[in-house]
Amino acid sequence: EPEVTQTPSHQVTQMGQEVILRCVPISNHLYFYWYRQILGQKVEFLVSFYNNEISEKSEIFDDQFSVERPDGSNFTLKIRSTKLEDSAMYFCASSEVLQGARLSEQYFGPGTRLTVT
Amino acid sequence: AQSVTQPDIHITVSEGASLELRCNYSYGATPYLFWYVQSPGQGLQLLLKYFSGDTLVQGIKGFEAEFKRSQSSFNLRKPSVHWSDAAEYFCAVGKSSGDKLTFGTGTRLAVRP
Numbered sequence: 001e002p003e004v005t006q007t008p009s010h011q012v013t014q015m016g017q018e019v020i021l022r023c024v025p026i027s028n029h030l031y032f033y034w035y036r037q038i039l040g041q042k043v044e045f046l047v048s049f050y051n052n053e054i055s056e057k058s059e060i061f062d063d064q065f066s067v068e069r070p071d072g073s074n075f076t077l078k079i080r081s082t083k084l085e086d087s088a089m090y091f092c093a094s095s096e097v098l099q100g101a102r103l104s105e106q107y108f109g110p111g112t113r114l115t116v117t
Numbered sequence: 118a119q120s121v122t123q124p125d126i127h128i129t130v131s132e133g134a135s136l137e138l139r140c141n142y143s144y145g146a147t148p149y150l151f152w153y154v155q156s157p158g159q160g161l162q163l164l165l166k167y168f169s170g171d172t173l174v175q176g177i178k179g180f181e182a183e184f185k186r187s188q189s190s191f192n193l194r195k196p197s198v199h200w201s202d203a204a205e206y207f208c209a210v211g212k213s214s215g216d217k218l219t220f221g222t223g224t225r226l227a228v229r230p
Binding site: 004006031033035041042043044045048056058091093095102103104105106107108109110111 | 151153158159160161162163166207209213214215216217218219220221222223
């Protein structure tokens with residue numbers, strides 16, 4: 001069964017450093033998302049992306065964050081200058097565009113645990 | 118704004134016992150409702166979803182959920198729990214199937230042998 005993959009599974013970085021989290025969505029999916037889950041808290045929406053544009057973003061997704069689809073298979077989340085509070089599990093998800101421009105449910109990857117020290 | 122409440126943080130049941138995990142939502146229109154499960158070290162796996170139609174929906178792994186509009190609830194049930202069901206369960210709501218999801222805080226399920 002096709003699945004969303006994410007790399008790395010765990011990333012440790014120092015405060016102020018840039019990180020790039022990578023995701024490979026399911027191959028025929030065209031709508032992509034990033035969510036995050038701070039330890040002990042709920043999963044929160046960050047951003048959705050379609051047709052090389054951000055569709056929607058939350059107030060968490062400030063200028064420190066950016067997303068990109070650099071090629072036909074990867075979808076990345078960049079944090080320019082990490083803060084301690086960026087430590088979280090980051091989940092990528094993707095949806096298929098169905099007939100009538102409806103979207104399927106979201107399929108989630110296993111997550112990348114980001115630790116900022 | 119939409120919101121989801123999962124009132125039970127932890128639940129422990131014996132293997133073979135029945136299970137019900139509660140979920141209440143707040144949403145202005147007809148919601149799209151989902152239950153996801155997260156096993157340790159794993160991502161979020163979709164158990165089932167409700168968009169419209171029959172209010173009792175069947176999912177994978179023997180789970181079902183019932184949408185009750187009058188109670189704004191979408192409780193997850195399983196008649197007989199297996200040890201492999203130990204995981205964290207998340208209820209989520211969106212305004213369409215591909216819309217951003219708003220998650221509850223999750224319920225951690227432990228299964229006693």
